[in-house]
Amino acid sequence: MKTTKRLWRKCLLTLGVTGLLIAAAVNSETTVTQAQASSAQGAFAMSYLYFGNSSSYTSQVDKSGQALDEVSPSYFHINADGSLQIDDSFQASFVKDMHQRGKKVVPFLSNDFDQALGEKAIDNRENLANQIVQAIQKNQLDGINLDIENVGADYRDKYTDFVKLLRDKLPSTMEVSVAVAANPTGATTSWIALYDYKALAAVSDYLMVMAYDESYPGDPTPGPVASLPFVEKSIQYALQQAPANKIVLGLPFYGRYWNQDPAADGAGLSAQTITKLVNAYQGMVRYDTASQSPVATFSIGPTDPAYSINGKNLDIGDYTVWFENEQSLKAKLKLVSKYQLKGTGSWSLNQETSDTWDYYSLWANGFYFTDMQKHWAQADVLAAANRGWMLGTAADRFAPDAALTRAEAATIIVRVLGLTGEVGSGSASFSDVPAAHWARQSIQLAKQSGLIQGISDDRFAPDQIMTREQMSVLLSRALHLTSQSGGGAAAKVFSDVPAGSWSAEAIAAMSSYGLVDGYAGGTFRPSASLTRAEMAALLSRAQPLLTK
Structure with a gap:
């Protein structure tokens, strides 16, 4: 999955501006829904950092306000011999910036969807674990998020052992978390079965369930990235294997497009880019109620201005794009409260539209106050x-x-x-x-x-x-x-x-x-x-x- 990767503003206004402050109960408590949050911090929220210049990481995070507890940058990769490779994007100043903002920095270890690299890393797990621990301690990081994908189920027990090694070697104050493929059908074969949810949950802080890529690069049939039934079934399977307080729901900040070129079927686009394309080519958006997903269509004509993505112009022709918007993300965020999950993760920061953070924390915590979106006191x-x-x-x-x-x-x-x-x-x-x-x-x-x-x-x-x-x-x-x-x-x-x-x-x-x-x-x-x-x-x- 994620195959496209190398992978309280508390607004404490003085009384001189707004006056003294107080929130209150309602006039009829029996008519109001109240979320059953366990603490003032509420639902946990993390996001991966991958796209964009690493020098802009701090500004990317700042756009999310107080929504995120943790960020997971693309710092750790795997060499051909299975040893740790620290990415050039690592910046000690970013770690310091995040700590000053009260956010944890937990880099993710990726095999970049390369099966051979993933196998080599797992086979070399003792040495690799030691290298990871050393890198975390040396660079004042807050733990490790493991994101090994596309490795066969025959490595299932070895992978769990790798995670256990890291948990044993790191202090309990440092995070060990695992990104796991969504498994809505309970598959026991293919690389999706690499993840022993139950055993991994026992030796980690949480499982980040990648509840996306229902449609994927190369998929010839246009369809949702994460339909609501797909996401909910993925959660239900996870809860059969692990406690709710160890399940983090992974959400997509991207979509996928299809046109006449089979080589581009299911190619990824950020939510930001999709909005720009629809506007630029006067496209249309409909909401598919069965999947609870928006679908955009637009056409690029011979005389239309070109649109470049990653240095390549989009071809002339008709496009279908399945993606996420406020309505679909809110529907998924409601599942966090419904199933009392630990919280949310997202792939990936800086792909979302700017209005995402207007509602994200409210809906993730089970408070659906539309009149608090964009309000100065939302965090309070x-x-x-x-x-x-x-x-x-x-x-x-x-x-x-x-x-x-x-x-x-x-x-x-x-x-x-x-x-x-x-x-x-x-x-x-x-x-x-x-x-x-x-x-x-x-x-x-x-x-x-x-x-x-x-x-x-x-x-x-x-x-x-x-x-x-x-x-x-x-x-x-x-x-x-x-x-x-x-x-x-x-x-x-x-x-x-x-x-x-x-x-x-x-x-x-x-x-x-x-x-x-x-x-x-x-x-x-x-x-x-x-x-x-x-x-x-x-x-x-x-x-x-x-x-x-």
């Missing part, structure tokens, strides 16, 4: 959602710019602090929070814990907006912050927060911990409202204190 909303601190207002909406209500604020704080249990019999009830109110339990728990009060003895005003000063008081109580305890910085003085006001102490405490800021001109605007997106960003700031 995703982090809070993965922690279970927030829900959407509907399965496909988060309403990031809606004002936060007092009921929502109480619910969020109860979730953040993990407050549970029965409300005490002596706890005061509010006339405007009846027994059927969606937030009654949270409001009662927050009141009982001394975190929030009503606007009077018998009224809570659940639908009233939460102001900046109210949230400062609420969060400072939840975090037990005081201006005397101090957060390492002097509290700012705001002209519109009198020293004797009811919220002055809380605002000073929050300021000293760097959780809030003011507006230009030295004001705080204590009565201004908060948005749900703003709270998500505030929670990102406060998270180190919330989890102490």
Whole structure:
């Protein structure tokens, strides 16, 4: 497979720009789908780096924002004698750049689909493993991803032994992962059977299931690179052999084209290039519902301008291109949550269209908020959602710019602090929070814990907006912050927060911990409202204190 290869922006805006921040629950929790993420980090995401100049690798990764936890560059290859070849593309500066961004660098070892090289590497596995370990340690890399392909099933046990050698020789803190061919039919012959999923999973951190190349170079019949049924069956087979938390779903950022030249059947094109071709030649795109894949058609006429790919002009004629777009990738990303997989991998970075990262992390984590695509607070909303601190207002909406209500604020704080249990019999009830109110339990728990009060003895005003000063008081109580305890910085003085006001102490405490800021001109605007997106960003700031 992959036969064409040699192979929180947390946007912590100051209150002076957007105001204090908070995300919240919905008005009816029973109508909303919530993903069952296991941690704030959510689904794991990695991508291979192969195409493009190695000097542009950092900029390629930066285009993905915070979506990727790990990148796997094409640094390791195999010499004719089965020894390790370190590619000229290796740059220590790139490794440093990624580590500064909090991303791991795990190069992949490729035999470039060369059967003889793959066999030689496996036969030479003891020496090769030692060389790989030495190269990883010398170059401050974070592990190894093995991508040996097109080697027969008779090498199955030897290949597993190779992976086990690496796992034994490397510290547990360093990754050992394996790219495995998709096997939707459970094939036991051909090179696809090289991979003993069960045994490999036992000696590696994860299996990157290459759920693509359903159609391949040389395939005479146009068809999808990764139809949804093909991908889902590949996952189901993997789960019969290995636990879900060791399965990474590989996704394609490319397509394949067919024209009148049999030699070009199934040739690969990046998603970026396909978009340009369709636009340049006024092509058409239809969505095939059976495969859940887009299909493009276009024609290049004798008088049309030439289009060059890899130094060769495309021939005149009619073209059919099967590829991936937002709709098809979202359908595949949903499978990560459906099957509770470890996460996703992709082949390969810099082939995707720029809008891919607008939705990728949301869908991979099971949060289908269309109104969070391109939103400045996406990373913060995703982090809070993965922690279970927030829900959407509907399965496909988060309403990031809606004002936060007092009921929502109480619910969020109860979730953040993990407050549970029965409300005490002596706890005061509010006339405007009846027994059927969606937030009654949270409001009662927050009141009982001394975190929030009503606007009077018998009224809570659940639908009233939460102001900046109210949230400062609420969060400072939840975090037990005081201006005397101090957060390492002097509290700012705001002209519109009198020293004797009811919220002055809380605002000073929050300021000293760097959780809030003011507006230009030295004001705080204590009565201004908060948005749900703003709270998500505030929670990102406060998270180190919330989890102490």
